[in-house]
Amino acid sequence: MKQLKSPIYKNYLTALAFLAPFMVLYLWFWIYPIIKGFLTSLTAGSIGAEKTFVGLDNYRYMLSDDKFWSSFWNTLYFILISTPSIVVVGLVMALLVNMKLKGTTWLRTAFFMPYMLSVSVLGSIWVFILQSRTGLIAETLSSFGVTMEFSFFGSWGMGWLSILIATLWWTAGFNMIMFLAGLQEISDDLYEAADIDGANRWAKFRYITMPSLKGVTALVMMLQTIASFKLFGQTWLITKGGPGTSTTPLVHYIYQIAFRQWDSGYASAVSFVLFLTIALISLIQFKLLMSKK
Amino acid sequence: MYLCGYAIALLMVAPLLWMFISAFKQPGSTVTVLSKLFSPPFTLDSFIKVLKPDGTAMMWRWTLNSVIVGVVQTGITVLFSSWAAFAVSRIAFKGKTIIFVLILIGMMVPVESIVVPLFDMVTDMGWSNSYNALIWPGMMLPLAFLILKQFIDQLPNELLEAARIDGAGAFLIWWKMIWPLSRSSMAAVSIFIFIQSWNNLLWPLLVAQETSMMTLPVGIPTFQSIFATDLAVPMASNVLASVPALLVFLLFQRHIIKGISMTGIK
């Protein structure tokens, strides 16, 4: 990091005064909970009972807990299916908007609008669209004489598809903006030079646009990976984690352990693993960004 | 290309349109059959049912709560972060690196991974069902700090130096230089934080047990349940919850989009 600046004041007290409000909140509601969470993860005892120190028992239990692993794999699975689709859809939208067709503003507005909705609104709309027999898709199909017997989110394997569709619809606009910003940073000179060389559209896309968007794409993928680890609202609202445990991601499982099984020790242990995982990913992201700059 | 673009646009907008039309149907009526959906009667009954304050639904109150939490969280986060960023960027003091690293660590902590201890803390402090519980935990402080610090780092030193020679104290410099100069990045951060806060579900779900303290994302799902068959009423609540956000978006579209690309890319 290049130091553009030099300090203009050398006063410990002034610095303290400026930092104090931020640091109080930050230490109180970010750093302390991490420590408290870790300490709780070393204890056992349900609601109303005295907490007892059990060492690493909760972590040991985690290793043998099928549901922990399944929720971990579920999360990875969602990353696997959501990241490429988010990239493709976001990129296609950005390209369409960037072509400066007539009515571009309308297109951009339409693409972005769902992102402004609350996740709860999103959940309820998609439940009503996708549910079996009485859902919008099922009824529309049946008016054409086709019976849709299954529910999208009630079916094994289809559960994640429903979450994916809803998530894509919701966040594609956000990712479009990222790509759009990337596209607009590409200098027009490059395209003009290519025109002189007689390159066709595809060649321009392949050799100019795509390489220039590498950084943005990496960023979008990182953000989506982290967002997948934090996934809760969509599954809680649409599939309720089911059928069985097939769409229960990590945060959803933490919620169940902490607030249905009232096992705060174990919930803290799983939370701590979630924290370590995301911290690791962020570190990798940080490294990548640093190496490029 | 046109066709493709507008086809996708239609796909994106269709669920929203459906939501709007359904909301104007009689409570309990069938809205999933297209022929029935587009045929009258259209009424405001579903809205009336949603807005009528009873023990179950308090749309007005939830909207107010969401606005209060969003505005206060955004205001505090941006203000405090701006001060802290100024200090770390422009004031020399011992332990600066420690503080900077400490905040970087925060960037890697998802709120989701600390909700369990946060919930215990809030319970122990007797904060359940209060604005305190909704507002203070989980503010996006590190993110705002980093973006604002990046901006302040880039300000030319001469500018601030000149002000200092004029005899301005640190606070005056912040107030006369940093605050007005970083307005655009603060607006960007504010928008980002406000949207996050507006959409937050997990935390308010845990701490807002009383109807009167719910925010919109927590309140809306209470309109639907697996045991009832009504789409018009939930849809009306969806519309009411979405209209302010959509209006804000349509009015400030350019700023919002700029804000997102700034916070995202940086």
Next chain:
Amino acid sequence: MKRSMQLLVTVIMIFSLVLAGCSNANNSKPSNANASSTGSGQASSTSGSEASGKVIDLKYWVPFSGSDGEFMEDMVKAFNESQSEIKVEFMNNNWDNYYPKLLSSLVAKSAPDVAVAHVSHLSELIPTGMIEPLDDLVADAKLDWSTYGKNQENSIIRDGKHVAIPLDTHAVVMYYNKKYLGDAGLLNEDGSIKMEPGAEGFTQMLKTLKEKLPADVSPLIIGSNNIFTYWIWYALVQQQGGTYFQDGKPTINTPEGKKAMELIQTWLKDGLTLPDIGDNSYDIFKTSKAAVTFTGVWATGNFEKEASLDFAAVPFPQLYDQPAAWGDSHTLIVPKQGNREKQVAAVKFANWLADHGAMWAKAGHVPSKPSVQDTEEYKALPYRSGYAAVMNDVKYMPDSTKLGAVNDAVLESLVEINYGNKSIEDGLKDAQNKADKLISR
């Protein structure tokens, strides 16, 4: 600079909002708020407060996210109008999230003044130490236990103390579409279903239905991804005399449990019920897209609102040796708090609700006071008498602090079996393991 002035003003406004928020918050905590909301510190001096006409406000939580919520709302209104001492503030909650919420409010000492709790969840709530035993309060509230059904009263006694006031009994029963069954020639003259006894007879009836029904109507419908699957499995196990818990240990992987799953599998394999409809079995029956459904009695109040639906409700069919059905009771609990006057008022309110069980029966539930079942008002209600008999067959779930967690785990495995992801043996073995683990923690 002008702009920044505006921003400053905004910031100041924000701060004042925060302060307002904080002070509001401190008032809204029920435990502290008692004094201020009733107007003065006199609240705890019981004498003379009735005469002085001071209104006691009660916060009341219920988990009736189905149509029964509306009936309860009507009852609260009627109660508030019937007298002027107590004013009940009604709050309905989503069933799915109710117990996490109620429990955390009890722990946080921010619980309502009175709340509905299922009998099956009482043992989950009691360890918080926040449930008030009622024996000291009932005299002041003029509640007489002998007016309640003996079984109902017994179900709420823990360690020799009454911990709740029973409101009703409810169970999973069978609803069928009379038009479809009539068309298929499966109705007797009295409107009951024509079928041979036992599991085979029932399955055969469904098969006949399948031949006669339009292609897009399913003979039987059960929520495939929610608690309904569990309730039906539980009933079938109980009908064979099987157990769910024995001596505090879960008994999931049993021959009875296996047999029950085999029967459900037969229905799925022969296309007699739909495998993956998700949650909305309720809608599907209501919109005449299924002929038979197993669901809770609380559906009655909702189904009868649908004019196009001609249905009947009968007890859960006896498919094995003995009649049994999954069932539970709604009770009212009174959380601990400093204000005794409120607690007495809460008991009065609960007793009033039980007294007016005929109103509550409109939602489909069976009243907890036998005398209510003899009233004209109750007898005049259609459908209810058709399944009132199921109340003798209800098998309550065992008492365990881990019941909710075990039920969740068992349900997950049952759903896995039904979706064909696990064999019955593996699925039940899994469920047993998970339940054992949960109990051991």
